[in-house]
Amino acid sequence: MRGSLKIIGLCLIFLGVSDWGGQTGFSQSSQKLEKDPSVEVGKIEFRLKEFEATPSPIQMLEIQIEIINPSPKDTVPPNSIKVIAVPKEIRFFSSSAASPFTLPPGEAVLNIPLPPKAVRIVIMGFSLPPEKLESISFEVQINPPDGEKKTTTFNF
Numbered sequence: 001m002r003g004s005l006k007i008i009g010l011c012l013i014f015l016g017v018s019d020w021g022g023q024t025g026f027s028q029s030s031q032k033l034e035k036d037p038s039v040e041v042g043k044i045e046f047r048l049k050e051f052e053a054t055p056s057p058i059q060m061l062e063i064q065i066e067i068i069n070p071s072p073k074d075t076v077p078p079n080s081i082k083v084i085a086v087p088k089e090i091r092f093f094s095s096s097a098a099s100p101f102t103l104p105p106g107e108a109v110l111n112i113p114l115p116p117k118a119v120r121i122v123i124m125g126f127s128l129p130p131e132k133l134e135s136i137s138f139e140v141q142i143n144p145p146d147g148e149k150k151t152t153t154f155n156f
Contacts (some may be wrong), residue, residue: 039081040140042066046154059128064121065140069114076114083108083122084141092135101129
């Protein structure tokens with residue numbers, strides 16, 4: 001009985017001593033980050049996808065946006081990179097489209113970490129109208145309103 005009290009006492013002393021360090025005892029230190037992590041927009045590629053449907057097939061425009069972490073040592077944490085693709089100009093082959101067509105902006109958040117010198121691809125899809133299009137221009141931005149912007153056009 002007396003031996004177990006000594007062990008319990010030693011355990012309590014150990015726990016008390018290990019807590020003297022406060023929050024830094026055995027916990028991970030919190031990493032302070034800039035307001036917006038330093039990331040860049042890489043290549044922007046387009047893919048036209050067609051899905052069988054009745055009465056006519058559905059067309060989608062897929063945008064693949066490269067996100068690059070140029071830092072040689074800092075990992076960008078998950079959910080800290082927001083990518084927005086805003087359609088700016090839509091041109092139809094015919095001078096008058098059957099109905100006014102507008103696309104809503106696309107938005108995505110990179111929910112995985114971005115290691116140093118790594119590249120991740122964010123994919124967004126936009127539904128296209130049945131009318132024949134000539135081109136669509138997009139403004140792509142990382143972490144708006146201050147992040148890098150690129151304007152790109154897809155010609156059909």
